[in-house]
Amino acid sequence: MARKSSAKQPAAEKPAAKLSHLGAGGEARMVDVSGKDTTERVAVAEGHIVMQTETLDIVLNGNAVKGDVLGAARIAGIMAAKRTHQLIPLCHPLPITKVAIDIEPDHRLPGFVVQATVKVTGQTGVEMEALTAASVACLTIYDMVKAVEKGMRIEGIRLLEKTGGKSGTYRAEGHEPNEKSSKG
Template sequence: MAEADRLTHIGAAGEAHMVDVGAKAETERVAIAEGTVIMLPATLETILAGDAKKGDVLGAARIAGIMAAKRTHELIPLCHPLLLTKVAVDIEPDRSLPGLRVRAQARVTGKTGVEMEALTAASVACLTIYDMAKAIDRGMVISGIRLLEKTGGKSGDFRAGEG
């Protein structure tokens, strides 16, 4: 099996371990992830009008996503704690869904990537939208959580849909 095809968190005997990144170079690393929350048109309008009973859905979701990115190492086994230099969560309405599109960006200058932090931010922002609007629409669907792109590090750049 080629080195690139091996799982880095699993030893030869199948035991889990945290990867030693001590010898890796510090580089700027950026990751962008997305997700969507599909809902009834009336639910979307209620959220956009600021009329949800629990308050500012979009503001709460942004903050929840940022906080989640900062705690990713506490949620995902074997993730390294990172000194993030930036986390941004943008939420845009998409009436064609209908619903909300969430995009999260995480940035660090460090020895390991920030893909998990961006994915966690997008996921938790979507979950927060669901939580805050579930009283009016329990049928909402969270979907499309995925990495859109990442830059930096030994493995190079990645963009979804490119090879």
């Protein structure tokens, strides 16, 4: 009689997802989106910049030496979204129709929560543009107040939501869309 092994058998492996930016030989390539339908596509991304309460107060009171910290961060985020294809090698240049950067203080961090919403009517999504916008807005806040505090942390850069295209809607676990992000 054959003895049964007490070790658990590994679960059947799922087939690996095909990475669209890799060719058959593993070489990087830009995806051909010419056959995709043109649809409205929206992506929302966020990031947090964590700082000391004193630094947060300086920004909120408008006392930063370099000037309007949050205004500069909003403009930088918008500019970054529009130039994502120049920063991320395999991104397509897109005719972006909307970029909104919302920055809210969060005393629990303490710091700011940055949310970037990007919209396009096109053949590919704007997830990278939203992620880039949120990242650069956070970096700009850092740059504007680094003379006060060099130990700030940028955390939690992530995609919250995307709509449109063949893959449909994605929403990060626990994320509920707000009116600002869902309005055109």
